[in-house]
Amino acid sequence: MSAALRARVAQGISRVVSQGKSLTEVLPDYDHLEPRDRALARELTFGTLRQYLQLMALTKQLLQKPLKKKDNDVLCLILVGLYQLFHTRIPDHAVLSETVQATLKIKKKWAKNLVNALLRKALRESEQLHTFANQSQESALNMPGWIIKQLKQDWPEDYVNICINSRLRAALTLRVNSRQTSRDEYLHQLEQAGIAASTHVFADHALVLEKSCDVTSLPGYLKGDFSVQDAAAQLAAQLLDVKPGQRILDACAAPGGKTAHILELTDNKSDVLALDNSARRLIRLDENLKRLNLKAKSLVADASDPDIWFEGDKFDRILCDAPCSALGIIRRHPDIAILRRPTDIVQLTQIQEQLLDALWAVVKSGGVLLYSTCSILKAENTQQIAKFLHRHSDAKLKKEWQILPGDEQMDGFYYAKLQKR
Ligand SMILES: C[S@@+](CC[C@H](N)C(=O)[O-])C[C@H]1O[C@@H](n2cnc3c(N)ncnc32)[C@H](O)[C@@H]1O
Numbered sequence: 001m002s003a004a005l006r007a008r009v010a011q012g013i014s015r016v017v018s019q020g021k022s023l024t025e026v027l028p029d030y031d032h033l034e035p036r037d038r039a040l041a042r043e044l045t046f047g048t049l050r051q052y053l054q055l056m057a058l059t060k061q062l063l064q065k066p067l068k069k070k071d072n073d074v075l076c077l078i079l080v081g082l083y084q085l086f087h088t089r090i091p092d093h094a095v096l097s098e099t100v101q102a103t104l105k106i107k108k109k110w111a112k113n114l115v116n117a118l119l120r121k122a123l124r125e126s127e128q129l130h131t132f133a134n135q136s137q138e139s140a141l142n143m144p145g146w147i148i149k150q151l152k153q154d155w156p157e158d159y160v161n162i163c164i165n166s167r168l169r170a171a172l173t174l175r176v177n178s179r180q181t182s183r184d185e186y187l188h189q190l191e192q193a194g195i196a197a198s199t200h201v202f203a204d205h206a207l208v209l210e211k212s213c214d215v216t217s218l219p220g221y222l223k224g225d226f227s228v229q230d231a232a233a234q235l236a237a238q239l240l241d242v243k244p245g246q247r248i249l250d251a252c253a254a255p256g257g258k259t260a261h262i263l264e265l266t267d268n269k270s271d272v273l274a275l276d277n278s279a280r281r282l283i284r285l286d287e288n289l290k291r292l293n294l295k296a297k298s299l300v301a302d303a304s305d306p307d308i309w310f311e312g313d314k315f316d317r318i319l320c321d322a323p324c325s326a327l328g329i330i331r332r333h334p335d336i337a338i339l340r341r342p343t344d345i346v347q348l349t350q351i352q353e354q355l356l357d358a359l360w361a362v363v364k365s366g367g368v369l370l371y372s373t374c375s376i377l378k379a380e381n382t383q384q385i386a387k388f389l390h391r392h393s394d395a396k397l398k399k400e401w402q403i404l405p406g407d408e409q410m411d412g413f414y415y416a417k418l419q420k421r
Contacts, residue, residue, distance in 0.1 A: 007105035010077035049334035057133035165406030203231035232410035237261035244269035256285030272296035324373035328412020381414035
């Protein structure tokens with residue numbers, strides 16, 4: 001639990017909040033750390049970002065004048081210090097000494113006294129500072145104002161709970177590989193290894209672990225007995241109702257979590273084309289399928305332009321797991337709430353509309369297109385599909401399902417199952 005670790009975490013957080021990097025880009029910075037330090041660095045990073053707006057509101061009260069932009073790493077170090085004081089069991093004296101020493105590691109010796117004085121003041125005046133900070137809904141709910149406003153409009157009864165649930169840690173959920181073992185058999189193996197887990201009410205192959213752990217230490221990791229996947233995401237392949245021998249398109253497939261599930265459910269005997277317009281992400285899809293010993297044809301392509309990739313044989317099943325605001329998965333990716341902008345929503349709904357229209361043209365008559373997002377905004381979900389149904393009289397809505405974050409321990413997700421007449 002060293003000062004160097006705090007310094008690294010502050011720099012990681014600074015890359016997110018001031019350089020707009022995603023956590024997926026930042027977390028590999030911790031890869032070379034010892035497993036225990038890596039776990040702590042991740043916990044401090046996720047935790048600080050989950051509480052970011054409230055910690056910022058506390059810091060603003062504590063600082064006499066704002067820090068310069070070039071000292072964002074010092075600001076982030078203060079946030080990490082406050083997070084440890086108010087949200088972890090690390091003793092106060094350890095937080096103070098390691099965080100203050102971390103100013104030297106980031107080569108900001110001048111900030112040593114400032115950080116020390118500020119963290120001590122935070123401890124002394126914790127109650128007043130929190131009371132004042134929580135007068136703002138942004139700080140109390142740890143959610144940017146524009147997201148609160150949008151959620152309030154879409155979910156007037158639920159928006160506060162949505163914000164609260166988005167700040168809780170999500171359970172570690174596994175998808176048992178039905179080609180290798182059954183869910184109940186694997187649950188038994190976990191029990192024998194002393195790991196508590198339970199089945200899921202909706203997702204047939206899901207096991208929800210009581211406590212998070214290093215998944216590489218779980219039984220059958222190397223054999224590919226399971227993948228890590230939220231239960232809501234596991235519903236995609238299930239709802240698509242896939243069968244061996246079908247021709248299936250996974251249109252926005254990378255990194256391949258749902259492609260792999262489709263192949264597992266069809267015993268690797270379906271003809272799956274996996275498209276994604278990101279070559280980098282598609283490499284991860286290929287690696288994931290290889291680990292699980294599954295086969296699909298993968299192609300870097302814009303799914304909304306079938307002229308480039310469609311070879312004339314229409315599909316029985318299409319999954320359109322569309323790019324979206326991802327506001328349903330903030331509990332797993334707290335950086336989303338910081339990085340997302342209101343203008344993104346307009347652009348995303350246009351892309352979703354183009355994808356839906358283009359893909360509908362290549363569904364067989366009687367075939368199914370499943371549209372999914374990990375969003376909870378109506379513009380991307382129910383309203384998007386209502387407009388689609390208005391444009392396509394040959395489409396029948398067979399099922400629509402909006403899952404809110406925390407429902408049955410799931411991420412926020414939306415599904416619309418559309419059948420072509
Ligand atoms: C929600 S993610 C897909 C997650 C994936 N289905 C899984 O379960 O692992 C959306 C994906 O759509 C891809 N994408 C965005 N626009 C696209 C387009 N026009 N054509 C194909 N893929 C696209 C992104 O690169 C991203 O990988």
